[in-house]
Amino acid sequence: MIYLDLLICLVTVLAGVAAMRSSNLVSAAVMVGVVSLMVSYLFLRMGAPDVAMTEAAIGAGLSTLIFLIAIRRTEEEEG
Amino acid sequence: MKHIFSLVLLLVMGGMLWTLIPLGQPTEPGEVANHYIQHGIEENRGANLVTSVIVNYRGFDTLGEVTVLFLSVAGAGFVLRRRDGLTPMVARPSSEILQTGARMLFAPLIVFGAYIFVHGHLSPGGGFQGGAVVASAVMLLLLADRDHQLPHGFMSWLESVAGFAFVLVGLAGLMVAGSFLSNQGVLPLGTWNRLFSGGVIPVIYILVGLKVGTELSALLDTMMNSGRPAENPGGEH
Numbered sequence: 001m002i003y004l005d006l007l008i009c010l011v012t013v014l015a016g017v018a019a020m021r022s023s024n025l026v027s028a029a030v031m032v033g034v035v036s037l038m039v040s041y042l043f044l045r046m047g048a049p050d051v052a053m054t055e056a057a058i059g060a061g062l063s064t065l066i067f068l069i070a071i072r073r074t075e076e077e078e079g
Numbered sequence: 080m081k082h083i084f085s086l087v088l089l090l091v092m093g094g095m096l097w098t099l100i101p102l103g104q105p106t107e108p109g110e111v112a113n114h115y116i117q118h119g120i121e122e123n124r125g126a127n128l129v130t131s132v133i134v135n136y137r138g139f140d141t142l143g144e145v146t147v148l149f150l151s152v153a154g155a156g157f158v159l160r161r162r163d164g165l166t167p168m169v170a171r172p173s174s175e176i177l178q179t180g181a182r183m184l185f186a187p188l189i190v191f192g193a194y195i196f197v198h199g200h201l202s203p204g205g206g207f208q209g210g211a212v213v214a215s216a217v218m219l220l221l222l223a224d225r226d227h228q229l230p231h232g233f234m235s236w237l238e239s240v241a242g243f244a245f246v247l248v249g250l251a252g253l254m255v256a257g258s259f260l261s262n263q264g265v266l267p268l269g270t271w272n273r274l275f276s277g278g279v280i281p282v283i284y285i286l287v288g289l290k291v292g293t294e295l296s297a298l299l300d301t302m303m304n305s306g307r308p309a310e311n312p313g314g315e316h
Contacts, residue, residue, distance in 0.1 A: 049203035049204075050204060050205065052203075053195075053203060053204045053208040054208050058211045061215055062211055062214060062215060062218070065299070066298070066299070066302060069302045070302065073302070
C-alpha cells in the first residue's frame with residue numbers, strides 16, 4: 001500500500017511539473033486535473049473522505065472543464 | 080542583482096515552508112477539537128462529525144463560503160454577459176448516441192447528487208459535493224445538446240429561496256436558543272444514525288446543496304453561452 005501511495009505522490013509531482021512546462025494550454029489544464037485526482041486519493045488515504053470528494057468533484061471535474069471552456073472561448077476571440 | 084534577489088527570495092520562502100513541516104505531524108487534539116469529539120454526537124446526533132462541525136459549530140463560516148460562491152458566480156455573470164444570437168460553443172451537433180446517453184445519465188446523476196447532500200449528516204459528503212455532482216449532470220446535458228435551454232427563472236428562484244431559507248434557519252436558532260444557527264430546540268434531534276436526525280443539520284445541508292448546484296450550473300451555462308455575436312459583418316474585432 002505504501003508503494004502505491006509513493007507512486008501516486010510521484011505522479012502528482014510529475015503532473016504538476018508537466019502542467020507548468022507544457023506549451024499546450026489544453027494539456028496543461030488536463031494535467032492540473034490529474035494533480036487534483038491524485039491529491040483526492042491522498043486525502044482519502046489520510047482519512048478525509050469529505051475533502052477527497054470535494055477535490056475529485058470540483059478540482060478534477062468542474063474546474064478542469066471551466067479551464068477548457070475558457071481556453072476554447074479565448075482562442076475563438078483571438079483568431 | 081536580479082538573480083541574487085530571486086535566490087534570497089527563494090531561500091526565504093523555502094525557510095518558511097520548512098517551519099510548516101512539524102504541523103503535519105499527528106498531535107493531540109486541542110481543547111476545542113476535544114469538545115467536538117466528546118460532545119459532538121450528544122449535542123447534534125450527526126453520525127458524520129465533519130458535517131456537524133461544518134454546518135453547526137462553524138455554520139457561520141459555511142454561510143460565508145456560500146456567499147463567496149454566490150458573489151463569484153454573480154461577478155462572472157456580470158463580466159460575461161449573455162447575448163442573443165451567439166456562435167454556439169460546440170460547432171456541430173453531437174451524435175445521436177451521445178445525446179441519448181447524456182439524457183439517460185442526467186436523471187441518475189441528479190438523484191445521486193441529491194442522495195449525497197440529503198445524507199450529508201450520515202455519510203461523507205454534503206451540500207458542496209452533492210451540488211457539484213448536480214452541476215456536472217447539467218454540464219453533461221449542456222455539452223451533449225448545444226441547443227438545450229436551462230430554466231433560468233426557476234433556477235434563480237430556487238437559488239434565492241435556498242439562500243434566504245439558510246438565513247431564516249439561522250435566525251430561528253437565534254430566537255429559540257439565543258445563538259445564530261444553533262441546533263438546540265429548533266427541530267427534534269432524533270435518533271443517532273437515522274435519516275431524520277441531527278436537527279437542522281440536514282435541512283441546512285439540503286439548502287446548501289440546492290444553492291451550490293444551481294450556482295455552479297448557472298456559471299457553466301454563462302461560460303458556454305457568452306461571447307461575441309454569431310454573424311457580425313461590421314465586426315468591432
